[in-house]
Amino acid sequence: MFTPDLRVWSKAGLAALSLSMAGMTLAADGPGLGMPVTAEQLAGIDLIVLPDGSGLPGGSGTAAQGKGVYDAQCAACHGAQGEGTQGVPALAGGTLTGTPVLMTVGSFWPHATTLFDYVRRAMPPTAPKSLSDTEVYQVVAYVLHLNGIVAEDLVLDSASLPQVQMPNRDGFIDRSQEQ
């Protein structure tokens, strides 16, 4: 005979409560085995940065500070001025309607926060997540500066980075509701 597990039942009850709070009517149908965790406990694996800046860590950096990081960590593949190399995307310059089309951080990317998010989680490819948050701010500032988007001495941090106006910020048509 099935013996109710009090832990499971209490959690299922909590889940049902949360559903009613969310205005949803679906009933929880799982065994309720998830372990409660805090945002602090997830900080080591949660690298998601939203366009409004939420998720950005402490620290700061300027393009002037970022040149050294870029030259050491990025230039070999992306080129000294972000011009790209064979098979590796260019980071600077570019055009969306000329010939040839060249989509770069400067010509195409709509949010500066994306650059921070991506560099922190995935770059450099041989050692992703090896840069400190400060180094990421610095090198993001440098790549934006290569594109003429920020001044060499502008301090990027969790408050100023989301305020950076990308040239192509209005260049995207959201189709997410066409499902």
Next chain:
Amino acid sequence: MSDNNKNAHAAALERVAGNGLLSRRHLLGLSLAGAGALAAESVLAAEAPTLSMPAWSRSPGRGPSEYGNPSSFAGHIKRLAPPPSASLPGGGASRTPLHLLQGIITPNSLHFERHHAGIPDIDPAQHRLAIAGLVRQPLVFSYEDLLAYPMESRILFLECSGNSGGAAGPTAADTSVGGLHGLLSCAEWTGVRLSTLLEEAGVLPEATWVTSTGADGASMGRSIPLDKALRDVFIALYQNGEPIRPEQGYPMRLFVPGWEGNVSVKWLSLIKLASMPANFKDETSRYTELLPDGKALQFTFPMGTKSVITSPSGQMALRRQGIHEITGLAWSGRGAIRRVEVSADGGRTWADAQLDGESRPLALTRFRLPWLWEGAPAVLQSRATDTVGNVQPTRDVFLNTYSPANRYHFNGIQSWAVSAQGEVKNVYA
């Protein structure tokens, strides 16, 4: 066979479109005249030699084994994999050899791959899936936890948004259907509905998007709307009955039915509910479709209505004149396949192909049509229609919609030219 017999044979076949397309009724055995003609062809072919007992019937064979492998004579059936990338270690793609397979299910060893930082070697005992963000109670699940949840199985295609991108290029590449369209596979996927886990964590009213990242070196991330996540998205744990392969995200991946493959985040480790999409690199810089005016479409999720003939197809050769089966695959990210038409004259005339079995929503559908090839040049095409009325566009219509730089979501009609010598080639027609 004699010329007289040949003529009588050909006359008995029911032609349904130009350049030798025959009625699908010949496949079903519904036309006695046609079936008789098909039988007559084999009877009248060159006489077979006397058969003798082969060596393998004169000794016992190999015994049972713990994990099977294909025949050593089938060793050429492999994914089309490029050499390793120097600049992006572990990155790149391998393609399913669609020209060497039949039916709709892709064997696990041949499922296409697309990685952004290689395949992590994940110990499931140490792997965790966290659900966080705009939820009442953030939760962490182990692999073993998820195995205890109610599961469901669905046969679903998975197609990379960049599949067939080569067909949008300026010149028609001399390649196979796998080389051109092989970022496409179909499997039975089994797992736990995401809605079950989200209900347990308690979705807050302000949540509208689900962002997810994987445990690979790139921690690749994507965002999908919450309504889709609650509708039919699941955490896939099994692929064709066995635990999903490392290259498919072992021990767990998100599976988003019908949508571009990249959103089905592999090695899934974090699901975070938010009030906006994260605008990850792979949903801004990549996996967006540039238009002629420089604007770009973002979050184009369902894969387009599409079909491709897998045989005869690029780099194949017809060795004889006579009846051949034209067969291929059709699919749509918005429903099931209702109809596939085939042309042998470059789209001037069309005939309805036979669909194998029951057409499933968001799965591959196999189609077939008999074709009498009498040695004339031909251009073979297929055109799919789905259950919500979408019709596969021509290549030109597709290309005119986008910037020349766009390589995503290509679903234009594929043309294979058959020469008088029987050589089959990718062409733009």
